[in-house]
Amino acid sequence: MTADGAEARRAGDPVDPEAPDTLTGLVLACFHDEWEVALDGGDVVRTSVRARHFAGLAKEEKLLVPGDHVRVVRGADAYVIEEGLPRETSLSRLLPGTRRPTEQVIIANVEQLVAVASFVRPSLNRRLLDRFLVIAEDAELECVVVLNKIDLVEEDEWRRHAAVYEGIGYEVVPSCALDGRGVERLEEIIAGRFSVFAGPSGSGKSSLLNVLEPGLGIKVREVSEKTLKGKHTTSNVTVFRLDNGSLVADTPGFRELGFWRIGVRDLGFLFPEFREHLRDCRYGGSCLHSPEPGCAVKEAVAAGSIDADRHDSYVRLLEEIQRGAGRPTGRTVERPGAVGVPMDEDPDARG
Numbered sequence: 058m059t060a061d062g063a064e065a066r067r068a069g070d071p072v073d074p075e076a077p078d079t080l081t082g083l084v085l086a087c088f089h090d091e092w093e094v095a096l097d098g099g100d101v102v103r104t105s106v107r108a109r110h111f112a113g114l115a116k117e118e119k120l121l122v123p124g125d126h127v128r129v130v131r132g133a134d135a136y137v138i139e140e141g142l143p144r145e146t147s148l149s150r151l152l153p154g155t156r157r158p159t160e161q162v163i164i165a166n167v168e169q170l171v172a173v174a175s176f177v178r179p180s181l182n183r184r185l186l187d188r189f190l191v192i193a194e195d196a197e198l199e200c201v202v203v204l205n206k207i208d209l210v211e212e213d214e215w216r217r218h219a220a221v222y223e224g225i226g227y228e229v230v231p232s233c234a235l236d237g238r239g240v241e242r243l244e245e246i247i248a249g250r251f252s253v254f255a256g257p258s259g260s261g262k263s264s265l266l267n268v269l270e271p272g273l274g275i276k277v278r279e280v281s282e283k284t285l286k287g288k289h290t291t292s293n294v295t296v297f298r299l300d301n302g303s304l305v306a307d308t309p310g311f312r313e314l315g316f317w318r319i320g321v322r323d324l325g326f327l328f329p330e331f332r333e334h335l336r337d338c339r340y341g342g343s344c345l346h347s348p349e350p351g352c353a354v355k356e357a358v359a360a361g362s363i364d365a366d367r368h369d370s371y372v373r374l375l376e377e378i379q380r381g382a383g384r385p386t387g388r389t390v391e392r393p394g395a396v397g398v399p400m401d402e403d404p405d406a407r408g
């Protein structure tokens with residue numbers, strides 16, 4: 058198996074006899090027991106991992122993910138990863154389907170989340186968009202909102218949603234992968250940086266990347282006529298280095314995106330428009346800005362300076378964290394827990 062579009066970009070395999078013995082590189086994609094690594098010299102090689110790398114490490118520490126920097130040695134006839142280097146950032150979710158809550162790092166070292174949403178096919182899911190933004194805020198990433206498929210919706214409609222996120226301070230890029238609207242701005246936003254494209258299956262993440270760099274040739278597929286949802290065409294997180302030097306990661310439309318170690322008291326801070334009100338709240342640090350009357354956040358919602366739908370997302374995410382109480386400890390509270398919600402069965406999904 059090869060990463061989507063990786064075929065054309067792989068070079069230098071088998072081993073280049075001129076290469077120095079120890080190199081550093083960037084993990085582009087991970088397969089069952091192979092890692093695709095872009096060596097700093099530019100070649101892209103398939104590697105294995107030295108068994109010694111695993112010795113004495115906790116299970117989570119053993120995992121190398123796309124975006125990880127690694128030290129690679131050139132063996133007699135293969136490249137081997139000696140060790141993973143420390144991460145600057147990690148975008149994580151709760152690993153689905155395990156009994157013991159476990160972190161899954163989706164991608165390492167990205168600077169920016171490009172959250173891609175569409176209006177129809179699949180329909181706009183503001184709850185899910187807000188969930189992505191919260192996770193990225195928690196990872197201290199820059200966030201950009203891409204509202205794709207504007208060709209399929211009235212202008213009033215997309216402008217209404219764009220205004221909400223612009224009001225918060227996020228840049229919003231209305232786009233259409235078919236006619237190229239928004240792509241020029243997107244290219245500026247990702248220039249010279251490492252960004253991850255994330256959002257529901259079928260929203261157009263891979264399509265937009267293909268327009269940004271036609272040579273990528275990432276596989277895309279029409280959404281299902283029956284369900285109007287995406288078909289989970291992209292199945293692996295893959296990093297691409299664009300001709301202009303930007304790094305971008307394409308991701309699958311994750312079916313579940315549970316919080317990893319986000320506690321009830323963290324959540325308000327991860328909604329940037331809440332922050333200025335948090336100090337004014339008469340309940341101080343004990344307020345959860347949900348049922349309490351006289352809460353400064355709720356007053357801002359009533360006054361229209363915080364979008365009611367965003368507050369609704371907050372309340373639902375808060376309840377989700379609370380339902381997970383008794384699960385493992387988070388950062389700032391005793392038992393915040395973390396639970397996953399199947400994305401395709403998200404009861405909050407707007408039809």
Ligand SMILES: Nc1nc2c(ncn2[C@@H]2O[C@H](COP(=O)(O)OP(=O)(O)OP(=O)(O)O)[C@@H](O)[C@H]2O)c(=O)[nH]1
Nearest residue numbers: 233234258259261262263264277279289290291310
């Ligand atoms: N009308 C319209 N269709 C689009 C647009 N962008 C993408 N599409 C179509 O939407 C479908 C899904 O696009 P993909 O790029 O595969 O979506 P994805 O987000 O990568 O989906 P996964 O890989 O499954 O997560 C394809 O049929 C695209 O041609 C757009 O701006 N307008």
Ligand SMILES: [Mg+2]
Nearest residue numbers: 262263290291
């Ligand atoms: Mg895709």
Ligand SMILES: [Zn+2]
Nearest residue numbers: 338344346352
């Ligand atoms: Zn409050």
